[in-house]
Amino acid sequence: MNMNIPLVDLRWQTDLIKKDFLKEIGGILDSSAFILGPKVKEFEKHFAEYCGTKYCAGISSGTDALILALRAAGIEYGDEIITVSNTFIATSASISACGGKPVFVDIEEDSYNINPSLISRAITAKTKAIMPVHLYGQCADMTPIMKLAKNYGLFVIEDACQAHGAEYTGKRSGSFGMGAAFSFYPGKNLGAWGEGGAVVTNDQKIFDEVTVLRDHGSREKYIHLKEGFNMRLHGIQGAVLDLKLKMLDEWNALRRTAAGIYKRELSNVNELILPIEKPYAKHVYHLFVIRVKDRESLQKFLLDKGIGAGFHYKYPLHLQEAYAYLGYKEGDLPITEKIMKEIISLPIYPGITEEQIIYICKAVKEFFAGKK
């Protein structure tokens, strides 16, 4: 009999905090603190502590957090920001939203993160920043990135939207750059019950600017220091996130255990490449991404068995219509282009059982056995 295993299932974690949340909601309703307010403040304090940064500002989404971090760091029209092409479009769209130009650099074939040794050749007189993405839950190689940034006078904004609690040489993601953006989209390792995001930083000026920009350029109601945005985190999301943050380490450990079971069960399947954990990294497996030769057929095969499998992502950004104006062509980023034809994400989330993972792995093995 088929099991039904979606790519992401949030019910397990929702059920765990439902009771506590219902206790919290009364206070929010009584105080009418629906936007920012004490629950967001408490969460901001706890999340900054968690990341090992001095400050955290709750923002309306991860995309908005990236935009505000870049704006606060002074990105202006025509500035170039170096990033990657195998990521969600919010990474590069946030750069464009500030008037900047995304410059795509190729990735490492084993970690799928930005290849630091290719960054310097992409630097021009207009380059202002590097935006590494900690893709799938594993940190980019931050030591050489920070060194390059220092040598060339650039700043670093981390896209940590997929890497809550991930570590690099024992330090948490988000604590390396001038600032970092997190997404609390529901399916993320730390997910809200709606949209949400945060900027974390050790720089008081960045924090002050982000908090002004997220609230229409004001510190005081109707007194506007500049034009800003409506990019504030909601009180209800602050309460949900603060409850879930207490469990994040435990839930990341469950993701790591799930990844271990996948690796054990699939280690002798020669037709696929498993994800690796770099020696400097603590991977938190936001996604469990394997590589195969015919991913479309595998996806269909798994779907027929009730298993949700996805592509993260389908097509490299530098070859998408949205970036035709940048003039990239096929062959410009060979590793990105190669791996993006092969990647397929298997279900992973806290609460997935060993039995479910073994069922998925059996199906993957059956797929390849059928091809022989």
Ligand SMILES: Cc1ncc(COP(=O)(O)O)c(C=O)c1O
């Ligand atoms: C790498 C990356 N950057 C940015 C974002 C944008 O976050 P959000 O969806 O919260 O705007 C996401 C999440 O979808 C992401 O995965």
